[in-house]
Amino acid sequence: MIEFLMPSLGADMEDGTLIEWKKKPGDTVKRGDIIAEVETQKGLIEIEVFDEGTIGELLIQEGTKVPVGTVMALINPSGVPLETKEEKIPEKESIVLQPIEEKRIEPITAKKVVEIHIKASPLAKRIADDNHIDLSKITGTGPDGAITKEDVENAIAEREKIEIEKTPVEIEKRGTPAEAIRSAVAAAMSKSNREIPHYYLEKRIDMKNALTWLQIANEHRSVKKRLLPVTLLIKATAKSLTEFPELNAIWDNGLHLKKDINIGFVVSLRTGGIIVPALHQVNLKNVDEIMDALNDIIPRARALRLRSSELSDPTITITSIGDGGADLVFGVIYPPQVALIGFGNIQEQPFATEGMIGIRSCVDVTLAGDHRATDGLTGSRFLFSLNKHLQTPELL
Structure with a gap:
């Protein structure tokens, strides 16, 4: 089995x-x-x-x-076949008894030994068995200390009373869904800061080519099918991870590379806190499929209706601030992952290219890396690759 x-x-x-x-x-x-x-x-x-x-x-x-x-x-x-898993008990040879006396031999189980030493009426035993009550923990009030039906019923009532008294404490301890989420985030981030030696790198990326391509691509799509800039960021990250697999990994008594690129995408909850479901096999998806996956998973994440694989499978995390947010984000790695990519707000900034200074739409990207798994050189090359892919969005 x-x-x-x-x-x-x-x-x-x-x-x-x-x-x-x-x-x-x-x-x-x-x-x-x-x-x-x-x-x-x-x-x-x-x-x-x-x-x-x-x-x-x-x-x-x-x-x-x-x-x-x-x-x-x-x-x-x-x-x-199910029957192959059943344990077969060999048949025992029948015992021939003397015709003058008929005997019945029964093996004495541990349960029977206990019952021999506990005095209880047959009805009390049956009620206790049906309600999973341990007779050895009941003091009998019958003749010679025998356990009666009333003794067992009192034990059942006492157990129910204890369970009822515990219920409000459990509810109070769990608190609201928002408090539970905050508690979960606190536990994970505390573990991260306690165990992971972080290093950080930053790179500013010109998004002019990516946004121009996106504008043209959306002209041929309905409103519901239009792509957001984050789809290009996610796809470019996946392509760069194929070149630097050390970042698509987990740390569990050593570095373990992951074959599938399952990107955890940080979703902010309306009640406070965050949740990080996985977008599976992003390296095999095109940008339209990534957009569909986001449209599916974000509402379910905010409704706290996710599948187990969507919470247990992320191999790396992306956090994207989005329009109107902070310019820069330095993330905390979610263990046992070994890296987190942070995208700030896309905004117009002075940008020098080919000896000329102009105003370009740029995004500041950060990499939080686990120094046990990689070092700054690997992280720097990854960011260089990410920039390269975002300059050729038509290839994404």
Whole structure:
């Protein structure tokens, strides 16, 4: 059986609450199917499965808080009959008894040993078993200390009272969604500052060619299909990362390069805080597909309705201030990633080219790098490549 584990959806995540199973035992699943919904600090997340097969057993009950890495379900791999996974118990030879006396031999299990030493009425035992009550923790009030039906019912009532008393504390602790998001951001950024030795580089890029090409390209598109400048920034970043794969990586007891370029895009939430979903395989997408991906993922991110892979897959992060924002942004790397690209506001600035000073639309770009993974030379060459690609937008 394949063990399906509670995934980690970021450096700040320790556990999640299973809200609903979307599959049941016997259902077939394939890569990308939604198997469950889990509530985390980042909202209600759709959890995907990345194996193919048949659901064998669901091990966690809905409503349970589950630590990261806990086995939640068992999946029978495709092509493996279910019966091959069953444990077969060899048949025992029958025991021939003397005809003068019939005997019945039963193995004594650990449960029976406990029951032998606990005095309880049959009805009390049945009620306790149905409600998962441990009889060994109940003091009996019946004859000779025997546990009665009333004793078990009192234990059930006491347990329910404790659960009710805990509920307001849990709600108060979790707070509002905005407070939960802020708490998650605080945990991740604290970990980043504590563990990652940052270095920063900055480059000013002339956006005249890119914006001119964008204006012409949008003339042939409907209003809903028009491209934003950020699509060119994202695509140029992806093309540059193919040349500098050390920046498209994670640090986990060493540098691990990633094959797919899954760019985490910072989305500001209206209630405060940020969330960083992944745009998958950006290196394989054209600018129209990137625009479609942004139009899909930004509303879902703001509604806190993302898939697990969109939170766990980013290999590098882009933060873009957008129109009217700050001129420059120095980002904090999101662990375990090793780099973050920051784009400031595109604005008109004095810019020298070919010995002449003119006014150009420019963007100030910063790179935050993890000094354990790369150094300033690699980062500088990456920014040079990014500039090169943005000067030839028709090739993007």
